[in-house]
Amino acid sequence: MFMIPVVLKNLFSRCATRPYPQSPRQLFVGSRGQLVNDVEKCILCGTCARTCPSQCLTVRRKEGLWEYEPFACVFCGVCVEACPTGSLAQLSQWRPAVRERERVVLKVEVKSQESGVKSEK
Amino acid sequence: MTITADRIESGELCRAVAALKEQGCRFVTITCVRADSAGAEMLYHFDRELSLSHLRLTVSGDEVPSICGIYAAAFLVENEIQDHFGLCFSGLIPDYRRTLYLQGEDSPPPFRGPSGPAGGQ
Amino acid sequence: MAGTVIPFGPQHPVLPEPLHLNLKIEDEIVISATPAFGYVHRGLEKLADIRDFRQMIQVVERVCGICSMIHALTYCQGLEALMGVEPPPRARFLRVIWSELHRLHSHLLWLGLFADAMGFESLFMQLWKVRERIMDINEATAGNRVILSVNVIGGVRRDLDTGQTGWILSELAEVDKGIKAMGRTILHDYTVQKRTRGKGVLSGKQAMEFGCVGPMLRSCGVAQDMRLLGYAAYCELDFAPVVEQDGDCYARCRVRFAELGQSIDLIRQAIGKLPTGDISVPVKGRPEGEIVARAEQPRGECLYYIKANGGKFLDRLRIRTPTFANIPALTVMLPGIELADVPVVLLSIDPCISCTER
Numbered sequence: 001m002f003m004i005p006v007v008l009k010n011l012f013s014r015c016a017t018r019p020y021p022q023s024p025r026q027l028f029v030g031s032r033g034q035l036v037n038d039v040e041k042c043i044l045c046g047t048c049a050r051t052c053p054s055q056c057l058t059v060r061r062k063e064g065l066w067e068y069e070p071f072a073c074v075f076c077g078v079c080v081e082a083c084p085t086g087s088l089a090q091l092s093q094w095r096p097a098v099r100e101r102e103r104v105v106l107k108v109e110v111k112s113q114e115s116g117v118k119s120e121k
Numbered sequence: 122m123t124i125t126a127d128r129i130e131s132g133e134l135c136r137a138v139a140a141l142k143e144q145g146c147r148f149v150t151i152t153c154v155r156a157d158s159a160g161a162e163m164l165y166h167f168d169r170e171l172s173l174s175h176l177r178l179t180v181s182g183d184e185v186p187s188i189c190g191i192y193a194a195a196f197l198v199e200n201e202i203q204d205h206f207g208l209c210f211s212g213l214i215p216d217y218r219r220t221l222y223l224q225g226e227d228s229p230p231p232f233r234g235p236s237g238p239a240g241g242q
Numbered sequence: 243m244a245g246t247v248i249p250f251g252p253q254h255p256v257l258p259e260p261l262h263l264n265l266k267i268e269d270e271i272v273i274s275a276t277p278a279f280g281y282v283h284r285g286l287e288k289l290a291d292i293r294d295f296r297q298m299i300q301v302v303e304r305v306c307g308i309c310s311m312i313h314a315l316t317y318c319q320g321l322e323a324l325m326g327v328e329p330p331p332r333a334r335f336l337r338v339i340w341s342e343l344h345r346l347h348s349h350l351l352w353l354g355l356f357a358d359a360m361g362f363e364s365l366f367m368q369l370w371k372v373r374e375r376i377m378d379i380n381e382a383t384a385g386n387r388v389i390l391s392v393n394v395i396g397g398v399r400r401d402l403d404t405g406q407t408g409w410i411l412s413e414l415a416e417v418d419k420g421i422k423a424m425g426r427t428i429l430h431d432y433t434v435q436k437r438t439r440g441k442g443v444l445s446g447k448q449a450m451e452f453g454c455v456g457p458m459l460r461s462c463g464v465a466q467d468m469r470l471l472g473y474a475a476y477c478e479l480d481f482a483p484v485v486e487q488d489g490d491c492y493a494r495c496r497v498r499f500a501e502l503g504q505s506i507d508l509i510r511q512a513i514g515k516l517p518t519g520d521i522s523v524p525v526k527g528r529p530e531g532e533i534v535a536r537a538e539q540p541r542g543e544c545l546y547y548i549k550a551n552g553g554k555f556l557d558r559l560r561i562r563t564p565t566f567a568n569i570p571a572l573t574v575m576l577p578g579i580e581l582a583d584v585p586v587v588l589l590s591i592d593p594c595i596s597c598t599e600r
């Protein structure tokens with residue numbers, strides 16, 4: 001009974017939802033979106049891989065590879081805070097839905113003077 | 122830091138729990154912890170007016186007396202411990218026979234064995 | 243038809259999560275109910291063996307999809323006590339703000355689902371529309387909508403500036419308006435009363451005996467609320483547990499509805515008193531010893547037992563979630579009611595199966 005005014009109001013007002021894939025919502029500033037690595041800044045220290053709770057990052061120093069499994073990532077942002085050079089960042093944009101499983105492999109060239117970082121076990 | 126808990130023997134368990142019930146305690150839960158020598162340690166937590174009291178029971182064999190005759194609510198947690206630690210509660214009603222989480226009596230209890238990464242499955 | 247057994251669940255229209263009940267029925271009346279689980283058991287306690295104690299913060303947040311922040315809060319508070327760390331005052335107030343935002347969105351979610359269980363679709367949609375504002379606050383302040391991931395050992399990870407606190411207050415005013423507009427329907431509507439009054443009655447004595455927690459206890463006259471322990475900044479805020487006497491579904495609904503207002507009030511108080519300063523302190527070393535930490539979640543008391551040996555991995559992490567404590571009471575609430583009322587009574591305990599099984 002008490003709902004009728006609300007129901008009528010809703011009936012004659014605009015849709016409260018939006019057709020998602022066609023018109024995505026703008027994320028808030030500071031939302032934890034897609035994770036990106038700036039290969040210029042990365043020194044392959046492996047801190048991100050050690051702190052990641054879902055273990056979706058792999059750093060291969062020998063091959064110079066930084067690997068990321070976006071579908072295992074929980075977007076907690078722990079790696080972003082742990083990265084000593086600030087090369088990791090989270091965009092304010094979500095990773096779009098895809099049909100196939102992806103794996104991000106980045107080739108990182110570590111400049112020689114920076115390669116002295118020890119990786120602890 | 123350790124929890125101050127009254128140590129009891131399995132023979133006195135039911136009497137001690139019944140005494141706590143007399144005092145109007147709310148049964149909170151049972152925690153089972155691996156002890157060093159293959160055995161297990163049980164912590165019974167009770168709450169009374171926001172303060173906790175604990176009973177500590179060291180289990181050497183596989184058999185533990187069930188307290189669900191006193192606090193019927195204990196059946197769920199005792200079944201959980203049966204699943205996790207492979208212990209056996211005598212007088213447990215209803216007894217799920219390790220099907221609460223696991224496949225049945227022949228599935229290995231996951232929390233048995235040494236702790237740490239080596240003991241993980 | 244003496245003693246027909248009807249399996250209820252694990253897939254059932256009212257159940258968002260898989261819980262199975264074996265209902266023994268005689269002439270549409272339930273005689274006995276036996277719960278069964280195991281459909282979403284993930285073994286998160288065991289994961290403490292292979293994830294270090296800092297990584298476990300993100301793991302325990304995933305114990306429950308609704309009260310994630312309070313799980314991490316309880317865990318961090320336990321470890322802080324073990325390691326002798328005192329979080330700064332600002333962090334303690336921020337923790338209260340996020341906890342109460344969680345309580346708000348969880349109770350709104352529950353009220354919506356409860357309306358849905360009664361077949362009251364428009365109320366369900368309307369409540370979830372109100373809830374969306376809270377989710378927006380969560381996302382704008384913490385970065386994620388549900389799993390906020392704001393707690394660390396020694397404080398919080400995100401801060402609020404004055405612009406944000408002002409915006410939260412104005413959003414909360416809208417939420418308050420939305421809730422008040424629904425209040426008459428939830429509390430006084432004929433259909434709602436008809437479906438909930440006198441159903442699934444639990445007396446205070448029974449509730450204590452069956453170890454119920456949270457709104458279940460408070461709806462039958464027991465004023466127990468873990469926030470009274472004064473963790474985080476609750477010791478500096480002014481509130482009293484919401485208590486109802488009847489112990490039926492309607493009383494539980496009233497308790498949760500009143501707690502919405504209480505949460506809004508607590509957030510306002512916390513924002514008003516928000517001290518300045520750091521939001522976290524650096525924490526060195528590893529935990530050692532054992533401790534029990536408790537906190538009040540939307541569904542009731544949650545208990546963490548942490549045993550650490552000074553190493554990277556915890557010896558034992560035991561999580562007793564509120565629904566785990568509330569489910570045994572179903573075995574006394576369900577007998578004696580009609581089969582058609584089972585969904586309503588079942589939902590009235592606010593079951594969260596994934597946190598029950600962990």
Ligand code: SF4
Pocket residue numbers: 037041042043044045046047048049059082083084085086087088
């Ligand atoms: S922590 Fe930063 S610098 Fe180090 S490997 Fe990861 S992304 Fe590269």
Ligand code: SF4
Pocket residue numbers: 035051052053054055056057072073074075076077078079080
């Ligand atoms: S956001 Fe979290 S889960 Fe994802 S890669 Fe970083 S640390 Fe790992």
